[in-house]
Every structure is written in structure tokens, then in C-alpha cells.
Amino acid sequence: xxxxxxxxxxxxxxxxxxxxxxxxxxxxxxxxxxxxxxxxxxxxxxxxxxxxxxxxxxxxxxxxxxxxxxxxxxxxxxxxxxxxxxxxxxxxxxxxxxxxxxxxxxxxxxxxxxxxxxxxxxxxxxxxxxxxxxxxxxxxxxxxxxxxxxxxxxxxxxxxxxxxxxxxxxxxxxxxxxxxxxxxxxxxxxxxxxxxxxxxxxxxxxxxxxxxxxxxxxxxxxxxxxxxxxxxxxxxxxxxxxxxxxxxxxxxxxxxxxxxxxxxxxxxxxxxxxxxxxxxxxxxxx
Amino acid sequence: xxxxxxxxxxxxxxxxxxxxxxxxxxxxxxxxxxxxxxxxxxxxxxxxxxxxxxxxxxxxxxxxxxxxxxxxxxxxxxxxxxxxxxxxxxxxxxxxxxxxxxxxxxxxxxxx
Numbered sequence: 001x002x003x004x005x006x007x008x009x010x011x012x013x014x015x016x017x018x019x020x021x022x023x024x025x026x027x028x029x030x031x032x033x034x035x036x037x038x039x040x041x042x043x044x045x046x047x048x049x050x051x052x053x054x055x056x057x058x059x060x061x062x063x064x065x066x067x068x069x070x071x072x073x074x075x076x077x078x079x080x081x082x083x084x085x086x087x088x089x090x091x092x093x094x095x096x097x098x099x100x101x102x103x104x105x106x107x108x109x110x111x112x113x114x115x116x117x118x119x120x121x122x123x124x125x126x127x128x129x130x131x132x133x134x135x136x137x138x139x140x141x142x143x144x145x146x147x148x149x150x151x152x153x154x155x156x157x158x159x160x161x162x163x164x165x166x167x168x169x170x171x172x173x174x175x176x177x178x179x180x181x182x183x184x185x186x187x188x189x190x191x192x193x194x195x196x197x198x199x200x201x202x203x204x205x206x207x208x209x210x211x212x213x214x215x216x217x218x219x220x221x222x223x224x225x226x227x228x229x230x231x232x233x234x235x236x237x238x239x240x241x242x243x244x245x246x247x248x249x250x251x252x253x254x255x256x257x258x259x260x261x262x263x264x265x266x267x268x269x270x271x272x273x274x275x276x277x278x279x280x281x282x283x284x285x286x
Numbered sequence: 287x288x289x290x291x292x293x294x295x296x297x298x299x300x301x302x303x304x305x306x307x308x309x310x311x312x313x314x315x316x317x318x319x320x321x322x323x324x325x326x327x328x329x330x331x332x333x334x335x336x337x338x339x340x341x342x343x344x345x346x347x348x349x350x351x352x353x354x355x356x357x358x359x360x361x362x363x364x365x366x367x368x369x370x371x372x373x374x375x376x377x378x379x380x381x382x383x384x385x386x387x388x389x390x391x392x393x394x395x396x397x398x
Contacts, residue, residue, distance in 0.1 A: 076343070082336025085343045087369045094362050097336045143335070 001283060002166045002185040008201025010172035012191045013221035013245070016255060018169035019046040020262045024272045026131040030164040034156055035135040036181050037171045038121060038148045044135050045258055049128030057121045057136065059147040061098045062105050062113035064091045069112040075104035084113075096143040121148045123155060132160065145177040153184065165279075174208040182209070187282055188216040189242065189275070194226035199233060206239065217278065219271075222247040242278045243271040289315045289390070290350035290372075291383050296324035302386050304356030304379035307337030307363055313383055314348055338363025346370040354378050354386050358398055374398040 005018045014037070022033035035043040062075070062084065069091065075084045076091075083097035084104050095118050105113045121138040136152040138145055149171075156166060170181035182188050188209055192202040202218065209216045217240040220230055224247040234241045245251070251268060254261045262269040292309035294301040303309040312325040325348055330337045342363045345353060350372050356379025359367055367374060375395035378386035389395050 079336075081334060082340040082343075085339045085366055087343065087346050087366060090369055092339070092366060092369060094336065094339060097339075097362070 001163075001187070001279070002168065003279065004168040004170045004182045004185040004188045005191060006170040006178060006182055006188055006205065007172050007191045008174060008203070008205035009192065009198050012172075012193050012198060013219075014172065014191050015043050015046070015169055016251075016261065017189070017191055017219060017221070017245075018167055019043050020260050020268070021272055021275060022131060022133075022167045023047070023260050024262050024269070025165055025167075025276060026129070028276075030130065030132075030161075031167065032132040032134060032156060032160050032164060033167045033169065034152065035133075035169045036149045036152050037169055038136045038138045038145050038152070039171065039177070041135045041137050041169075043169045044124075044126075044133065046260060047126065047128060047131070047133045049126035049131070049133055051124065052127045052132075053125040055123050056119050057123055057148050057151050058117040059098070059120050059144065060100045060102070060115040061095045061118045062093055063116040064093055065112045065114065066091070067112075068110040070110050072109060074107045074109070075113055078103045078107055096141065099144065100147060120144065123148075123152055125155075125159075145171065146180045149177055149180045153181075174204045178205075178208065179212070182214060183212060186215065186286075187279070188214050189219055190216055191219045191221055192230055193222045194220060194224075194228065194230045196226070196229070198226070199230050202230060202233070206237070215282070217242040219243045219245065219275070221245045240278070243274045245271050287317050287351045288349055289317060289387070290345055290348065290353045291315070291378075291386060292353070292355040293324075293383050298322065298382070298384040298387075300383050302354075302356055302378050302381050302383060306355055306357065306359040307339075307341045308333075309341065309355070312341070312344060312348060312350075314350060315387065336362070339366045342366035342370065342372075345372060354390050354395060356380075364398075 005014050025031045035041040076086045081097045083094045085092045105115050120142045123136045126133040171177040192198040223244045254264045291313040292303040293311045293313045294303050308330045314323045339362050352373040354375045358376040377396045
């Protein structure tokens with residue numbers, strides 16, 4: 001079963017929930033936690049394990065060969081992202097802007113734009129007691145998170161059993177990286193906070209999940225600050241509120257020390273138990 | 287010489303557009319024929335990426351010799367501009383096109 005932990009707003013507690021839930025669930029069954037928030041992966045700060053595997057990840061970009069180029073202009077006209085620019089008898093390529101669609105390369109009449117590999121980041125796989133942890137990190141200066149996210153999800157598909165619990169710590173927001181991270185999962189946990197900002201971005205995330213026809217539920221973190229508008233919104237929209245995590249200085253302290261919170265605070269563990277029960281319910285329904 | 291301006295409109299009285307890549311219009315003033323022409327660059331608002339490089343390419347195709355603008359191009363666009371050989375003058379963001387031209391003539395703008 002594939003579960004994504006996502007949010008509209010950043011900083012609501014995706015990683016806190018992902019690392020704690022993954023470790024907690026691994027006490028019952030085999031779990032893989034995959035951090036695909038590749039622009040700033042941080043689940044690894046909370047998971048100790050032994051390095052199992054490491055690989056560089058590449059995307060394909062065009063490489064201009066000027067000898068045969070007829071400067072027809074097909075390449076720059078077809079590029080939606082202006083990664084190929086023609087200045088007179090010079091073709092400039094901006095690898096960071098390239099989405100690896102191959103259009104310029106395929107439509108070049110003189111085959112002057114063969115596709116070549118470009119490193120964009122790195123994938124690592126760690127193993128700790130009963131928990132596999134996979135993390136991908138985009139190289140500094142790279143702009144395209146999607147190719148790295150999609151290749152990391154493929155790595156999970158190829159190396160782990162579909163029947164085990166696969167948790168994906170996703171990027172925040174509602175743009176392409178989030179779509180890529182959530183489009184193939186069975187369930188999405190949307191983490192939010194009870195503030196106007198949290199509610200606004202939750203609405204955006206919910207709209208996105210509706211368009212993707214996803215099954216989803218909400219975990220409300222830092223309950224006690226702000227107001228009850230998020231709860232009222234979930235009730236009005238019939239969105240399951242799976243867990244409620246109190247705003248607590250003890251949680252912040254444990255987090256800051258790089259500790260797993262459920263091992264320190266029974267109250268937090270109870271909320272993970274609620275989430276586990278909910279997941280089991282969904283599994284039974286399927 | 288063809289002088290290019292990033293502008294919010296198409297006349298001398300239009301405000302300058304401080305942005306480069308997503309400027310609404312590119313105005314071209316030919317100081318020999320004394321003609322002011324305009325290029326509608328508003329499509330750039332819809333670009334997900336690469337507005338800067340694309341606008342730089344547009345400037346090259348409009349045969350601009352110098353650009354008068356507000357903040358100046360970002361990294362990718364600057365690389366294209368360097369290739370085009372078009373001179374860049376910045377600091378004209380808070381002016382009308384006419385005022386920007388006068389400031390350019392008086393040497394008040396910063397050459398990048």
C-alpha cells in the first residue's frame with residue numbers, strides 16, 4: 001500500500017509525521033519510507049541506518065552539435081520552457097530549464113541535438129531495524145524536481161514489494177512535484193495546522209487531490225493554536241480527520257534533538273495508533 | 287542605432303516595466319529614422335520557465351543594439367544577452383519611456 005504524506009502549506013509537520021509513522025508501523029510490518037521532497041529532504045535526520053546503496057540520478061538533455069545544424073529554428077520554437085534559444089548561428093541550451101521531452105531532438109532535421117545524460121541528484125538507500133529508508137536529493141542549482149521524484153518512485157517500484165507499506169514524504173504545495181509524488185499512491189495524508197494560512201493551503205491541496213481522484217484524509221497538527229476553522233471545514237466537506245496532534249513544547253524539543261517523538265510521548269503515539277487503525281480500515285475496504 | 291525599452295505600454299508616455307523577461311512590451315526607438323515601434327511581449331506572462339532567455343532572443347530578432355530597462359536580466363537571460371552583444375542599461379524602472387530615454391542621453395543610467 002502506497003501512502004503519501006503531503007500538505008498545501010510547508011512546515012506543517014510532514015516529516016515529523018512521516019518519520020514517526022514509518023518507524024511506528026515498522027514495529028508491525030515491513031515498511032519503506034521514501035523522502036521525495038527532493039529539494040530539501042530531511043527525513044534522514046531522524047532515521048539511523050546502514051547505507052545499503054547509493055546512485056547518481058540523471059536526466060536527459062539535448063547537446064548541440066553545430067557541424068550539421070541548418071538553424072531551421074524547429075528546436076527553439078517547439079520548446080515550451082525556452083531551454084533552447086537561437087541567437088543567429090548559435091544555439092544555446094539551458095539544461096536546468098529542460099524537461100527532457102525530446103521534442104527538439106526528435107524534430108531536428110539534421111540530428112544535431114542528440115540527447116545526453118546530465119546528473120541532477122543522488123538517491124540513497126539505508127536499512128535500519130525493519131525499516132527501509134530511501135532518500136533522493138536534488139543537486140544544488142538544479143530546478144527540475146520531477147525527473148528525480150519519478151525515478152525515485154520507480155526505484156521503489158522495482159525494489160520493494162507492492163504489499164508492504166510504502167510511505168512517501170512528499171514536497172509541499174500543489175505544483176508539479178506534488179502531482180508527481182502523489183499521482184500513483186493509494187492514499188494521501190494531508191497535514192495541516194489550525195491557522196488561516198493552514199486552512200487556505202489545505203483547501204488548495206484538497207482541490208488538487210480531488211482532481212487527481214485520490215482518497216485522502218487530514219491530520220491536524222499543532223492543535224490548540226489558531227482556531228477551529230480547519231475542523232469545521234473538514235466536517236462540512238466530509239473529509240476524514242484521522243488524527244489530531246496537540247501543540248506541545250515537548251514535541252518541539254524532541255524534534256529539535258532529532259528524536260522520534262512517539263518513543264518519548266505516549267500521547268503522540270496514540271495519534272499514530274489512530275492513523276494505523278484508519279489505514280487498516282482502508283486496506284480492509286479494498 | 288536601435289534602442290530597446292522594457293515598457294508597460296506602447297508610447298513615449300508609457301511607464302517603464304521594471305522586469306526584463308516578463309516585460310509587457312518591448313519598444314524599439316530607431317534614432318536615425320526617429321521611429322518608435324513596439325513588440326507585444328505579453329505572452330511571457332504564461333511562460334512557466336525561461337521567460338528571460340526567450341525575451342533576450344526576441345530582442346536579438348528585433349535587432350536591438352542597446353537595452354534600457356529597470357532591474358536588468360537574470361542569470362540565464364544575461365548569458366543570452368552576452369551572446370547577442372546588446373548593451374544593457376539599468377536603473378530606469380521608475381520612469382516613463384521618455385524619461386528613461388532622456389536619462390540615457392544624459393548618461394544617468396548604469397551600464398551593466
